[in-house]
Amino acid sequence: MTADRPLRAGAGLKPEHHRHILESRPDIGWFEVHAENYMGAGGPPHFFLERARALYPISLHGVGLSIGSAGGMTPGHLARLKKVADRYDPFVVSEHLAWSTHEGVFLNDLLPLPYTEATLALVSRHVEEAQTVLGRPILIENPSTYLRFEGEEMAETDFLRALARRSGCGLLLDLNNVVVSAVNRSFDPLTYLDTFPVEHVGEVHLAGHAVLGDIEAPLLVDTHDRPVSPEVWGLYHRLITRLGPLPTLVEWDSNVPAWPILEAEVARADSVLRAAGEGRARAA
Amino acid sequence: MLPLDATQQTFAHALLRPELQVPVAVAEMVGPTRERRFAVHRNNVKASLVATLAAKFPVIQRLVGEDFFEATALVFVERHPPRSPVLAEYGAAFPSFLGTFEPAVDLPYLVDVARLEWARHEAFHAADAASSSIGSLAALADDDLESVRLTLHPAATVVASAWPIVSIWTTNTLDAEVRRIGPDTPGEIALITRPDEEVFVHLLPQDADRLIAALADGAPLGEAAASVPDGFDLSTGLALLFSAGAVSGLLEGMSE
Numbered sequence: 082m083t084a085d086r087p088l089r090a091g092a093g094l095k096p097e098h099h100r101h102i103l104e105s106r107p108d109i110g111w112f113e114v115h116a117e118n119y120m121g122a123g124g125p126p127h128f129f130l131e132r133a134r135a136l137y138p139i140s141l142h143g144v145g146l147s148i149g150s151a152g153g154m155t156p157g158h159l160a161r162l163k164k165v166a167d168r169y170d171p172f173v174v175s176e177h178l179a180w181s182t183h184e185g186v187f188l189n190d191l192l193p194l195p196y197t198e199a200t201l202a203l204v205s206r207h208v209e210e211a212q213t214v215l216g217r218p219i220l221i222e223n224p225s226t227y228l229r230f231e232g233e234e235m236a237e238t239d240f241l242r243a244l245a246r247r248s249g250c251g252l253l254l255d256l257n258n259v260v261v262s263a264v265n266r267s268f269d270p271l272t273y274l275d276t277f278p279v280e281h282v283g284e285v286h287l288a289g290h291a292v293l294g295d296i297e298a299p300l301l302v303d304t305h306d307r308p309v310s311p312e313v314w315g316l317y318h319r320l321i322t323r324l325g326p327l328p329t330l331v332e333w334d335s336n337v338p339a340w341p342i343l344e345a346e347v348a349r350a351d352s353v354l355r356a357a358g359e360g361r362a363r364a365a
Numbered sequence: 366m367l368p369l370d371a372t373q374q375t376f377a378h379a380l381l382r383p384e385l386q387v388p389v390a391v392a393e394m395v396g397p398t399r400e401r402r403f404a405v406h407r408n409n410v411k412a413s414l415v416a417t418l419a420a421k422f423p424v425i426q427r428l429v430g431e432d433f434f435e436a437t438a439l440v441f442v443e444r445h446p447p448r449s450p451v452l453a454e455y456g457a458a459f460p461s462f463l464g465t466f467e468p469a470v471d472l473p474y475l476v477d478v479a480r481l482e483w484a485r486h487e488a489f490h491a492a493d494a495a496s497s498s499i500g501s502l503a504a505l506a507d508d509d510l511e512s513v514r515l516t517l518h519p520a521a522t523v524v525a526s527a528w529p530i531v532s533i534w535t536t537n538t539l540d541a542e543v544r545r546i547g548p549d550t551p552g553e554i555a556l557i558t559r560p561d562e563e564v565f566v567h568l569l570p571q572d573a574d575r576l577i578a579a580l581a582d583g584a585p586l587g588e589a590a591a592s593v594p595d596g597f598d599l600s601t602g603l604a605l606l607f608s609a610g611a612v613s614g615l616l617e618g619m620s621e
């Protein structure tokens with residue numbers, strides 16, 4: 082959460098769009114990349130990111146640190162994350178409230194955590210360690226959840242508030258994850274938003290999801306493979322009207338569309354941000 | 366409430382093994398059953414890892430078909446799950462696994478085609494370096510030519526096979542119409558390079574792998590040239606190495 086974070090919408094930097102972006106230099110506020118895709122020695126990933134970084138602010142989003150692993154974060158991974166952060170100087174570094182590594186095996190999913198005091202102590206310790214190594218505060222993202230554990234002791238929003246206070250981290254509020262989890266865990270997304278510790282939010286994510294199964298008992302799945310849903314746009318409008326502009330990412334990671342389609346989604350988020358900014362200017 | 370490490374232990378095991386039950390820590394809730402909820406994670410893990418293997422071994426997938434590939438990849442994922450969140454590093458063991466996978470024993474060329482595909486993948490992510498031109502070699506005096514050592518480009522890799530792997534790869538990747546490759550087609554040696562942002566596959570002449578192995582070991586050019594049989598066309602072989610971008614530097618006047 083540095084002072085020069087762009088209060089605009091951004092897009093994921095996808096190999097499908099690399100050449101177009103470098104050649105046409107679209108008017109996009111910033112790009113986000115997954116840190117793990119830039120941990121190789123060289124080649125096209127670094128070639129294109131270096132050139133994109135020269136043109137745009139970059140946000141670094143990690144998916145492999147496994148901050149919630151009881152057996153410790155992914156060994157050696159924090160040092161690799163720091164190397165990428167040092168090389169590309171992102172305006173923000175973020176990770177997930179999740180775990181993905183167990184006994185050295187990487188499961189390639191953002192797995193859920195039981196919201197208990199013991200989990201909170203563990204995650205706070207790991208976030209503090211990450212921030213110490215990286216030399217900066219990071220943002221932690223609220224997860225998409227599909228299930229609940231026996232014996233949970235607090236709501237997700239209370240867990241995140243306590244985590245931010247204890248560790249000094251900021252929060253990345255993924256509104257699609259709110260919509261997905263709200264259906265899957267039967268809570269009201271508006272209540273979630275109203276109880277979320279919004280004072281810690283440094284970035285917002287928007288994305289699309291899939292609906293699995295019948296109408297009677299659907300599960301929503303966080304797929305990032307389609308346009309942002311109307312419910313997510315509704316929550317976004319409400320959030321930004323209340324908080325004012327925040328860096329906002331449109332995530333579209335599989336079935337990646339042609340650039341103009343993604344660009345139009347980003348422009349839509351930008352128009353919400355602009356309206357909120359103008360509203361604030363009038364009120365001032 | 367179980368300790369977190371115990372919960373994660375059963376969760377992790379049940380994710381990779383479909384015969385195991387959903388962990389007891391997963392609560393009963395209104396709506397979808399515990400099994401359906403847990404199945405989302407099981408599917409995320411397996412589908413994403415099968416997809417990452419398919420992206421690295423597209424010719425293998427094409428040769429065996431999508432269903433066979435998926436079944437094969439699922440067994441591989443269960444037996445050799447990733448050990449790092451950097452998925453670019455996942456799949457190095459897939460070629461040798463294909464050699465031991467019972468249902469694939471009738472397709473012995475798969476192992477070497479997979480080695481070629483993995484070499485392409487590694488070349489994509491290899492360290493960057495500028496390539497040398499053959500002009501730098503031509504500029505040397507004859508004496509220096511004998512003693513010069515070639516530094517191979519970090520992305521340059523050789524895959525030698527008893528099977529026509531370059532023909533198989535090429536016709537399944539680049540050709541507009543797939544060529545028929547008969548059982549009497551001789552073995553081939555592939556040279557994989559990535560001089561800039563693009564990965565290339567070249568067909569090397571027979572025995573060129575011995576020359577490159579000697580150069581990679583640090584042998585001076587004169588000694589490396591002696592490691593190939595008489596009749597090997599050294600100047601053509603070297604011209605191919607340089608034009609493919611497989612050489613990144615010359616070291617002169619170095620002694621043992």
